[in-house]
Amino acid sequence: MVGSDTNPQPGQIVLIKSGRDAGQYAIIIRLLDERYVILADGGKKKFDRPKKKNVQHLQLFNYISPEVQTSLEETGRVTNGKLRFALAKYVNEFVYDMKKGE
Numbered sequence: 001m002v003g004s005d006t007n008p009q010p011g012q013i014v015l016i017k018s019g020r021d022a023g024q025y026a027i028i029i030r031l032l033d034e035r036y037v038i039l040a041d042g043g044k045k046k047f048d049r050p051k052k053k054n055v056q057h058l059q060l061f062n063y064i065s066p067e068v069q070t071s072l073e074e075t076g077r078v079t080n081g082k083l084r085f086a087l088a089k090y091v092n093e094f095v096y097d098m099k100k101g102e
Contacts, residue, residue: 008037008060011069013090015059021051025087027068029078042083063090 008014012028016039026039029050037058040050065086071078 006060006062007034008055008058009064009069010072011064011066013061013063013065013087014039015061016053016057017059018057019053021045025091026051026053027065027083027086029068029072040078040080040083041087042080042085046080047078047083061090061094063094065090 008028008031010028010030014026014028014037016022016024016026021044024041024044026041026045028037029040029047030038032038032052035055036052037055038050039045039053039058040047045051067082068078068086071082
């Protein structure tokens with residue numbers, strides 16, 4: 001999964017490139033405007049207390065979690081457990097496979 005320069009979407013997995021949380025994965029839960037998004041990871045940054053982040057400080061991946069996206073569309077909310085599950089699934093499947101292939 002190579003980073004993407006496309007427009008961010010709710011449910012999309014990102015890697016934080018700068019700031020205190022640099023190197024951590026998170027999920028976009030809301031778009032504020034063309035420059036800022038709201039992120040949560042279900043652990044340190046819960047859904048009820050998300051992080052506002054500049055899109056330029058993120059590496060966007062071409063992967064949108066179907067579980068998170070569906071939950072956000074249907075109810076406007078997502079559980080922290082579902083966020084943690086989606087991130088763990090992505091990291092285990094794609095990031096581990098990328099490192100293994102090096």
